[in-house]
Amino acid sequence: MARPQHHPDASALNWIIASAVVVLAPLTLEFPLWLSFAVAGLFAWRYAGLHHGWYQPGRIVRYALTFFLAGAVFKEYGTLLGRDAGMAMLAGLIALKFIESRTIRDYLLVAFLLYLVIAGDFFYSQSLAHGGYMIIAVLVCTATLIRLNQDHARLPIVSFRLAGTLLLKALPLMLVMYLLFPRLQGGLWGLPSDAYAGRTGLSDSMNPGSINQLSQNTEPAFRVEFDGDVPANKDLYWRALVMWDTDGREWRAGKMMPLETGEPKKFGEPVSYTITLEPSNKPWLVALDRPSTIPKLAFPRSGYLIQGRSLVKKRVRYDMQSQAQQRTDKIGDVTRQRSLALPDNTSDRVRRLAASWRSQYVNDRDVAQAALRYFNQNEFVYTLEPPLLGQNPVDEFLFETRRGFCEHYATSFATLMRAAGIPSRIVVGYQGGEYNEGGEYMIVRQSDAHSWNELWLPNEGWVRVDPTGAIAPERIELGSDAVRRLSSQGLPLGSLSPELLEQAMKLGAMARAWRNSRMLWDNINLQWYRWISDYTFERQEKFLNNLGVYAPTWLGMLAGLLGGVALLTFAFAWAMRLRRRTRDPVVVAYNQFSRKLARAGIVRGSSEGAKAFSERVVLSFPGQIAAIDSITNMYNELRYGDGSEELLVKMQKLVRDFSVGKKEAV
Amino acid sequence: MSVATNPAATSPVDALLAQLDQIIVGKSEQTRLALACLLARGHLLIEDLPGMGKTTLAHALAAATGLNFNRVQFTSDLLPADIIGVSIYQQEDHRFQFHPGPIFTNVVLADEINRATPKAQSALLEAMEERQVSVEGTTYELPKPFFVIATQNPRHLVGTFPLPESQLDRFLIRIEMGYPGREAERELLKGEDRRDLYRSIKPVVDGPQLLALQEQVHQVHVSDALLEYVQDLLAASRSTSQFANGLSPRAGLGLVQAARAWAFVHHRKMVLPEDIQSVALSVMIHRLHPADTGQAAPELVQQLLDTVPIP
Numbered sequence: 001m002a003r004p005q006h007h008p009d010a011s012a013l014n015w016i017i018a019s020a021v022v023v024l025a026p027l028t029l030e031f032p033l034w035l036s037f038a039v040a041g042l043f044a045w046r047y048a049g050l051h052h053g054w055y056q057p058g059r060i061v062r063y064a065l066t067f068f069l070a071g072a073v074f075k076e077y078g079t080l081l082g083r084d085a086g087m088a089m090l091a092g093l094i095a096l097k098f099i100e101s102r103t104i105r106d107y108l109l110v111a112f113l114l115y116l117v118i119a120g121d122f123f124y125s126q127s128l129a130h131g132g133y134m135i136i137a138v139l140v141c142t143a144t145l146i147r148l149n150q151d152h153a154r155l156p157i158v159s160f161r162l163a164g165t166l167l168l169k170a171l172p173l174m175l176v177m178y179l180l181f182p183r184l185q186g187g188l189w190g191l192p193s194d195a196y197a198g199r200t201g202l203s204d205s206m207n208p209g210s211i212n213q214l215s216q217n218t219e220p221a222f223r224v225e226f227d228g229d230v231p232a233n234k235d236l237y238w239r240a241l242v243m244w245d246t247d248g249r250e251w252r253a254g255k256m257m258p259l260e261t262g263e264p265k266k267f268g269e270p271v272s273y274t275i276t277l278e279p280s281n282k283p284w285l286v287a288l289d290r291p292s293t294i295p296k297l298a299f300p301r302s303g304y305l306i307q308g309r310s311l312v313k314k315r316v317r318y319d320m321q322s323q324a325q326q327r328t329d330k331i332g333d334v335t336r337q338r339s340l341a342l343p344d345n346t347s348d349r350v351r352r353l354a355a356s357w358r359s360q361y362v363n364d365r366d367v368a369q370a371a372l373r374y375f376n377q378n379e380f381v382y383t384l385e386p387p388l389l390g391q392n393p394v395d396e397f398l399f400e401t402r403r404g405f406c407e408h409y410a411t412s413f414a415t416l417m418r419a420a421g422i423p424s425r426i427v428v429g430y431q432g433g434e435y436n437e438g439g440e441y442m443i444v445r446q447s448d449a450h451s452w453n454e455l456w457l458p459n460e461g462w463v464r465v466d467p468t469g470a471i472a473p474e475r476i477e478l479g480s481d482a483v484r485r486l487s488s489q490g491l492p493l494g495s496l497s498p499e500l501l502e503q504a505m506k507l508g509a510m511a512r513a514w515r516n517s518r519m520l521w522d523n524i525n526l527q528w529y530r531w532i533s534d535y536t537f538e539r540q541e542k543f544l545n546n547l548g549v550y551a552p553t554w555l556g557m558l559a560g561l562l563g564g565v566a567l568l569t570f571a572f573a574w575a576m577r578l579r580r581r582t583r584d585p586v587v588v589a590y591n592q593f594s595r596k597l598a599r600a601g602i603v604r605g606s607s608e609g610a611k612a613f614s615e616r617v618v619l620s621f622p623g624q625i626a627a628i629d630s631i632t633n634m635y636n637e638l639r640y641g642d643g644s645e646e647l648l649v650k651m652q653k654l655v656r657d658f659s660v661g662k663k664e665a666v
Numbered sequence: 667m668s669v670a671t672n673p674a675a676t677s678p679v680d681a682l683l684a685q686l687d688q689i690i691v692g693k694s695e696q697t698r699l700a701l702a703c704l705l706a707r708g709h710l711l712i713e714d715l716p717g718m719g720k721t722t723l724a725h726a727l728a729a730a731t732g733l734n735f736n737r738v739q740f741t742s743d744l745l746p747a748d749i750i751g752v753s754i755y756q757q758e759d760h761r762f763q764f765h766p767g768p769i770f771t772n773v774v775l776a777d778e779i780n781r782a783t784p785k786a787q788s789a790l791l792e793a794m795e796e797r798q799v800s801v802e803g804t805t806y807e808l809p810k811p812f813f814v815i816a817t818q819n820p821r822h823l824v825g826t827f828p829l830p831e832s833q834l835d836r837f838l839i840r841i842e843m844g845y846p847g848r849e850a851e852r853e854l855l856k857g858e859d860r861r862d863l864y865r866s867i868k869p870v871v872d873g874p875q876l877l878a879l880q881e882q883v884h885q886v887h888v889s890d891a892l893l894e895y896v897q898d899l900l901a902a903s904r905s906t907s908q909f910a911n912g913l914s915p916r917a918g919l920g921l922v923q924a925a926r927a928w929a930f931v932h933h934r935k936m937v938l939p940e941d942i943q944s945v946a947l948s949v950m951i952h953r954l955h956p957a958d959t960g961q962a963a964p965e966l967v968q969q970l971l972d973t974v975p976i977p
Contacts, residue, residue, distance in 0.1 A: 154907070584891075606975030609940035640889045641936035 010050050015144040015159075016098065016107055017043055023114045023121075023137045024091055030124055032076055035088055038069070042095035062100055069096065083123045090117060107148055114141050128528040139163055176568055178535070179543065180561040182554045201280040201446060202240050202428055204253040206407060215384050215405075215480065217446040220278055221430060222286055223526055225441040227272035233432050234476045237289040237452065237464065238444060240429040242303035248343030249393055251411060251426055257302035257335060260327060264461075266292065268324035276317045276526065276534075283307050286429060286444075288322035289464065295319060296538075303425070304462075317534050326461040331423060339423035339456060346419060347395040354419030364422050364457050371416050372470040375409065378402065382472035382493045384484070406431075406475070409467035410451040423456035427464070432479035438516075439523030448480050478505070586638040586648060593631055593655045600660040610635050627658050678879065679705075679931055681870040685730040689863050690723050692850025696841050698931055699948055700727060700815075704876075705883045706927035708838025708920065709794050709814040711952065718843040720817040724775040727815065731876050732869025733772035734809070738790075740782035746789035750799050764801055769793055772809055772873065776816040780826040790814070791833045811876055831955070838920045839945070840952040879930075886926040887936040894977045895939050896921055899946070902974045903954060908966050910955045921949045939976045946971055 020043060028036040042065075048054035057065065069092040070080065077085035094113045101107050118137050121130075142163035143156070150159070201214070201221060222238075245254040271288060285295070290304045295318035298306045308316065331339075357370040379402055386404040389396045394415045397408050410426045417424035431450035433442040452466040469476045472493040475483045482505060486493060489504055496504070507515065544550075549560075594604045594613075602620055604613045614632035618625045634651040637643040679701070686697040700723060703710045712720045721737075728735035738749055751767030768774065769790070776790055793799050794814050799806045816837065819826055834840075846854060857863075871879065896918055904912025913921075925941040934941075950967050 150907075605972075607943075607972050609938055609943060609976060611938055611940045612943075636936070636938050639891050640938050641887055642889075 012148050012150075013046075013050055013107065015147045016110055017047055019111065019114055019137070019140045019144040020094065020098070022140045023117050024094075026121060026124075026130070026133065027087060027091060027117070030084065031088060031091065034072070035076075035092065039091050039095040042099050046099045046101075057099060062096065066093075066096055069093070083120075087117070087120050087123070090120065104148060108145065111141055111145050111148065126529075126532070128525050131528070131532065139167060142166060173565065173568055176564045177561065179540070180557060180564055182557040182561070201278075201282060202284075202449060203282075204241060206243055206251040206411075206426070206428060206451065207249070214446045214449040215484075219446050220443050220522070221280075221446050221448070222275050222277040222444050223441050223522075224276075224288075224433065224444065225274045227274075230435060230442065231271060231288075232477075233479055234469075236432050236442075237427075237450075237466075238286045238430040238433075238448075239289050239291070239303075239305060239427055240284050240286045241427070242305060242454075243426040243428060243451075244338045245341070246343050246411070246415075248345040249391065251414075254338075257338070258332070259300060259302050260304075261329075264325040264327045266323050266325040270321050270323040272319070272321045274317060274319050276315060276529065277312055279314050280312045283311050285312070285316070285318065287320050289427075289429075290322055290325055291320060292323040292325065293319075293321040303427075315529060315534065317530070326463075329461075331456050336423055336456075339425050340418050340421065342415065342418050345392050346415060347392060349399055350395055350415060351419050353398070354416050358420045364455065367420050367422060368417065368455055368465055371413060371420075372465070372467060375413075375467055376470045380404075380409075380471050382468065382475065382483070384487065406468045407451045409471060410453050413453050413465070413467040417453070417455055425454050425462075426451055427454055431466075431476065434479070434481065436519045436523055438520055439526060441523075441526065443522060445480075447484075450475075450480075474501070584639070586635060586643075586651070589648070589652045589655045590631075590635045590639075593635075593658060596655075596658060596660060621660055624658070624660060627654060630654055631658065677933065678871050678875065679933075682730050683931070685867055685870055686723075686726050689726040689867070690719060691853050692847045693719070693723075693843065696723065696843060698928070699839055699841050699945070702924060702927035702931050702945065703839040704731070704811075704813050705880055705930060706838060706923045707811070707880055707883075708924065708927075709816070709836060711834070711837035711840040712815065712817045712843060713820060713840060714817075714843040715820065718845070720843055721775065721777060723843070724773070724815040724817070726867065727813075728773040728775075729865070729867040730870055731773075732872045733811070733813070733876070735773045735775070736768040736771040737775040737777060738768050739777045740779050740786065742781060742783060744782045744786040746786055749786065749789050750793065750801060753802055762802070764804065764806070766806070769799065770806070770808060772811055772813060774812075774814045776814060778819055779816040780818045780828055782827065784827055784830070787827065787829060787833065790816075791836050794836050811873065811880065831953075834952045835914065835916060837952065838924055839948045841948055883923075883927045883930045886929050886934070888922055888926065889936065891977065892937050892939065892942070893922070895974075896942060898974050898977060899942070899970065902970055903950070906970070908957055908969075910957050913950065913953055917949065917953045921946065924949050943971055 024039060031039075045054065046056070049056040070089070073085055073088045073092065074080055077088065079085050080089055090113070094110060094117070097106065097113065098110050101110060115138070118134050118141070121134060124130075139160065143159040146159040146162050147156075241253055243251040243253055244257070245252045270292060273288065275286065277285060284301075285298050285306045285308050287306055291306055294300050294306055297316060297318060298308050301307045353374075357367045361367050361370060381403045382405055383403050384405055386408060387401045389401065393408070394412050397404055398412050398416075414424045414426050428449075428451045430444045430448040431452070432448050433444040435442050450468070452464060452468065454462040454464055457463050466476060472483065474486060474493050474496070483493065486496075486504055491500070491504055544557075590610065597604070597617060600621075602617055608616075610632050614628050617628050621628065631651060631654050634643065634647055634654070638648055638651065682701060683694075683697060686701065687694055690697050700710055700712075704727060712723065714720055724737075725735070738744075747767065749767050749769050751765050751770065753762040753764045755761070756763050774790075779787060779790070793808060797808050797810075797812050799808060818829070845851075899921070900913050900915075900918045903909060921942060922937070924945040925937045928945050929935075929937045929941045932941075947964060947967050950970075951963055954963055954967060956963055956966055
């Protein structure tokens with residue numbers, strides 16, 4: 001019973017304040033500091049007014065505050081629209097509404113606006129933890145609404161229990177709405193453009209140390225679910241980018257090359273898998289070397305790459321297939337030129353080294369082998385903490401420092417190969433991954449970032465060569481995590497006996513438990529994403545296909561949704577009815593009698609006894625007094641006395657024969 | 667409801683009612699409730715202003731049933747011994763002998779019970795519940811039938827000790843006499859003194875007959891469907907926030923028992939929901955207290971009856 005002019009008691013307002021705190025708290029991470037303080041201050045002001053009789057602002061002050069808020073938000077964001085400015089305005093206006101609230105109606109409005117904030121909050125994050133928090137927020141808001149509608153203060157648990165029951169009862173309805181609400185291709189509410197910014201990850205240029213930066217970053221880059229067996233770690237090369245151009249120090253992806261033509265020769269078993277890529281704010285998508293299909297949301301690029309149709313600003317999920325393959329057709333002139341281009345600062349030492357191999361071997365493959373041997377047999381060290389290199393990093397690395405990791409080896413190797421006249425390029429991506437046994441998927445982290453080379457060999461096409469494998473096979477076979485663990489134990493890479501390696505890799509019980517719980521949490525998050533955040537048009541279509549509905553139209557789905565909701569409501573009402581429904585034939589017969597009278601215009605009240613009802617009825621139908629009295633007496637006798645079966649039969653006959661016209665004049 | 671004055675009534679119940687209605691004019695509802703209360707082996711609480719005929723009703727009930735009758739006027743200096751009785755030392759045989767108090771009778775009229783101290787009140791109420799009295803280790807059975815009619819002045823009058831809720835619960839039915847109608851009052855004013863009138867009443871039943879009637883009341887059929895209704899009412903009284911607390915199981919028992927007696931008074935062999943509704947107000951009114959003092963208990967009870975559907 002909402003009484004619009006009713007003034008709620010002060011403790012009910014504490015509820016509003018509490019729910020505002022719960023709802024707005026996560027937003028303080030996004031809001032500028034002044035706004036958080038302003039909103040908190042306004043709530044505190046109202047609280048002080050309620051409980052300590054402080055001065056409360058009048059109309060003019062409130063108007064001034066509103067204009068001030070709008071001005072400040074505009075100054076902060078340069079607009080009043082969009083996600084950040086919009087949410088800031090909403091929070092500020094709620095605080096202002098609260099300060100001018102007097103009647104229950106005002107407070108109800110504040111509570112409803114808080115629900116809007118909860119919805120808006122999902123612009124910032126759709127993670128599982130966030131979702132869980134928001135469920136609590138909805139519960140608190142609902143309990144507050146209930147509390148506001150109570151005439152007397154009751155225990156908080158009463159409001160919470162009722163709120164919980166209400167939300168649980170709404171759950172089936174929510175599920176139907178969730179599964180069937182038409183989802184538009186491209187999204188009905190496109191996220192504001194500022195939704196995802198400042199993501200770390202690979203970039204389309206490579207400086208010395210740029211991958212090293214990532215090696216400390218254990219954030220997931222993407223997750224992979226394999227349809228069949230999981231390939232061995234050493235085969236898990238995830239392509240993202242190809243670098244062609246260098247100035248001797250920095251490598252860049254550079255201009256796009258024309259797409260390779262001709263059908264490649266495929267061999268080996270195809271591997272099917274699904275990738276869930278974390279937002280990178282970059283256009284490229286990763287795929288296992290080498291992709292043989294192109295997902296819907298992408299197009300192919302030269303270098304066996306795939307690129308999204310837009311920047312990856314939120315998680316994307318796509319199905320892929322990869323297969324070992326080669327193109328033996330000729331390399332184009334432009335490509336050849338670019339993959340042989342040596343930077344001007346290539347030192348004589350480098351050129352001489354390459355020339356010595358070139359003169360020694362005819363075969364390109366043997367030259368590459370010689371280079372790998374060079375790395376392996378000289379004192380090169382794989383380390384994540386290499387010394388800084390100057391203006392000519394390749395020369396310094398090859399002949400002086402000899403300490404580095406994948407990008408040092410890849411850039412040096414590419415330079416050496418080019419100097420030896422073998423077309424080569426650098427591929428940047430990820431290598432390896434951590435398998436989540438519980439969820440049966442693989443997590444590839446930013447720290448798994450890797451770079452390797454590809455050489456153009458006649459009759460073989462582009463062939464992958466990974467010089468890092470020559471120095472630190474552990475990196476390729478066991479993954480980046482193993483390398484970190486081995487280095488932290490001070491063990492040298494590349495020369496460990498298998499026994500020692502196994503011992504070093506063994507995890508303690510604590511570490512195992514920690515890893516398992518991390519994996520479990522990651523798995524829950526992925527499933528949340530699969531079913532909640534990524535429930536897109538395509539997934540919905542797939543779900544409907546499973547239900548036997550094909551090619552749903554927007555209108556058809558809307559009809560289905562409304563039908564589903566109606567069906568659910570009807571089922572619920574029916575269940576309620578069934579629960580109350582009595583199988584007692586006496587009641588059935590009497591209800592038939594009541595219905596006949598109801599049609600004639602006399603309705604029995606739910607709390608009206610049969611006798612009291614009959615006394616009322618005979619006033620309108622004095623002619624039927626005998627039948628009415630008999631039926632009533634029989635009913636009472638059968639239901640409340642100990643009537644016999646014959647009496648019931650008699651009553652049923654009387655009820656059948658009973659008929660009344662329109663209400664007789666009294 | 668018409669006033670039944672048929673002297674040739676066949677059933678003792680009708681005869682009793684006819685006698686009562688002769689003396690208490692125009693209050694057939696109250697006399698029926700009072701009789702139902704007696705037949706249901708309950709105790710009756712009458713609350714009204716002085717001079718409304720409370721004592722007359724008690725007298726008439728006792729006279730018509732031919733039962734022994736004692737009246738105790740409750741005052742602020744009344745002691746428990748004044749009600750129960752006292753043991754007095756006998757000089758001759760050197761021992762105490764118990765002298766029964768006025769409570770040792772069939773019908774006790776506890777007049778203005780809320781003028782006495784709680785101590786004296788509790789002495790009576792204990793006897794009401796147990797139907798026996800313990801004095802210095804000896805238990806004395808009270809005569810059968812035993813029926814207490816307590817009258818009480820409205821609480822807001824000066825010099826009263828309101829009965830606590832736990833003791834109000836001991837009374838099966840609470841009625842108010844109310845002002846008589848204009849016709850009835852005219853008759854009252856014209857006629858002879860009521861007190862003379864009831865002295866001339868000839869008893870319709872005697873003690874054993876009354877006990878038999880009480881036994882018959884107990885035989886009135888109560889169906890599961892009716893108990894369902896009673897339970898719905900109890901549950902509703904407990905779940906609504908309008909009352910400070912809901913009805914106790916004893917109140918539920920009382921409701922069924924009073925409805926049985928009411929059905930019996932109306933010559934029915936089974937209890938109907940209407941019987942429950944007829945006695946509900948009188949059974950519930952002193953047991954339910956509005957949570958909000960601004961609301962009147964009778965209206966809330968009526969609201970309860972109107973909202974709980976008959977299953």
